[in-house]
Amino acid sequence: METFDVVIIGAGASGLFCAAQAGYRGRKVLVLDHANKAGKKILMSGGGRCNFTNLDAAPKHFLSANPHFCISALKRYTPNDFVELVDRHGLEYVEKAPGQYFCQHSAKDLLNILLTECEWSGSEIRLDTSVKTINKRDQGFSLITNKGEIECESLVVATGGLSIPTLGASGFGYQIAEQFGLKVLPRRASLVxxxxxxxxxxxxxxxxxxxxxxxxxxxxxxxxxxxxxxxxxxxxxxxxxxxxxxxxxxxxxxxxxxxxxxxxxxxxxxxxxxxxxxxxxxxxxxxxxxxxxxxxxxxxxxxxxxxxxxxxxxxxxxxxxxxxxxxxxxEGYRTAEVTLGGIDTNEVSSKTFECNSVKGLYFIGEVLDVTGWLGGYNFQFAWSSGFAAGQFV
The missing domain is CATH 2.40.30.10 (Translation factors)
Incomplete structure (x- = not known):
């Protein structure tokens, strides 16, 4: 059996970003994803060029049963912080509309930055790996996967929503929340x-x-x-x-x-x-x-x-x-960019993104009941929530 400090389920935007943050803190991090490629949704978003942030990202641009939930994370990791990161990596980008930043060439350039950050931080990514069962232990969690058993102290759910099932989207994150007794709000296709x-x-x-x-x-x-x-x-x-x-x-x-x-x-x-x-x-x-x-x-x-x-x-x-x-x-989830609704944010700390009732269990990104407008807002919440959780896992 392998043991890690942190296991993150989901190699999408929030999961990869959280992994890098935790890795840089010296945590032993493993990212799991059932897909054969990391960041599939990143690669197809924005017509393949990914609108990766919006400089005007503010709580008014997000829908949630608790409109105040996103304030803390957005303040602690801002669009300018993410732009500074991609600038350090030399990403070429364009401003298509005021505040909306897209990769100039390809979303692959952005995904490569996230994968590089994970590599530099020592975080490991395993693809084609599906989680079968999750059990709470006294000091963490035990995960049974199709490739063996893994134990961890902190478990981060970054599985995204139901949109675009052809890219591997599923309701697995909501199932995890329900397994641990968390409230999940009604969901529907969004930006569709x-x-x-x-x-x-x-x-x-x-x-x-x-x-x-x-x-x-x-x-x-x-x-x-x-x-x-x-x-x-x-x-x-x-x-x-x-x-x-x-x-x-x-x-x-x-x-x-x-x-x-x-x-x-x-x-x-x-x-x-x-x-x-x-x-x-x-x-x-x-x-x-x-x-x-x-x-x-x-x-x-x-x-x-x-x-x-x-x-x-x-x-x-x-x-x-x-x-x-x-x-x-x-057109439903088949073409929806994101999922509206999700895990009730009252179940999660807006500072750490840790579940209030289950120590060591974290939820970040689209799986939560936080949905941004079109224009780079949802990616910014992925970076901000991933960063916030990455400081505590």
Whole structure:
């Protein structure tokens, strides 16, 4: 039987980062993962370039039943701290949007930094290793794996959530929590594309691949970002963001003219350019393929502006500011970037990430009920929670 000071289950972002921190403290660390490669989710995120942090990471950008839980970790290990780390390794990165940092070339460059940190700290990583059972001992834990038995003093669960099962995601972390009597809150797919009713999907099928800047609103929350039409429904940053707040049955408002005062704009246009066809103007504001769909519903947009009544303009404005895509659900965990919900943070110390009721058991990263907005926030919580736990395991 092998013995380690710390065993971490999960070779993802939080697990690898925690391993390095603990290793640098002189702890004998072993990282286990059932996958054949470490950091699979890192490699595919951000289109393969990984949006690894956001300089604006703050508690307001996270969803949790306890919105205060993430404050301590985010303060103790900040986005600037992580940027300083990758700078020391010479990572080349770009700022795609204010505060959003992506690898310039490939997410492999970032994963190599994490693996290098683990190597330098003396932490060991074992892949293709699945944990069968976990038992609490007087001075730690005993783990039965497919490759033998391991004992440790501290056990860190960094297994992530349910999103993208093709990369090996599972509910194993929640099972561990339930084994030790911890409360697990309801979970659902998060940062996920929205599907639409079959008839509307057929109608919009010509728009697959078309992007339009919108403002998406649901349950009092709004995001002004691009939306992408897909062959299954709608996606893009605006939709992924609003999916955290919208659920089937809720109203979903899509404003396709978010930067206009449309009533003033079209009335002014009617006065100033009465002979201009409304369709011509819409082609200046929106993708032409989308305007073709509008023409199916509002065939009179081919008329000159002077011939349009106030009722016509009111109908036009309602159509574009409350565009009804007839949503009926989401694509689920298959394409979700993260999992909303998870282990109740009241079960865990916000300082150490140790379970309050089971000494030596820690939970970090996505397995907890802490979900960030799109834009690098979830990775930052992985670094911050991994760092925090790494100081105490």
């Amino acid at each position: 594309p929205i599907t639409i009713q079959p008839a509307m999907k057929e109608k919009l099928s010509t728009l697959s691949g078309v992007s339009v800047d919108i403002e998406a609103s649901a349950n009092g929350v709004s995001f002004k970002e691009p939306m992408l039409f897909t062959h299954r429904g709608i996606s893009g940053p605006a939709i992924l963001q609003i999916s955290n707040f919208w659920q089937p049955g809720d109203e979903l408002q899509l404003n396709l003219l978010p930067d206009l005062n449309p009533e003033e704009h079209f009335k002014t246009l009617r006065n100033d350019k009465p002979k201009r066809a409304l369709e011509t103007e819409l082609n200046q504001l929106l993708p032409k393929r989308f305007v073709e769909v509008v023409k199916q519903d509002l065939p009179w947009i081919t008329k000159p502006m002077a011939e349009l009544s106030n009722d016509n303009l009111a109908e036009l404005i309602q159509y574009h500011t409350h565009f009804d895509v007839q949503p009926n659900g989401t």
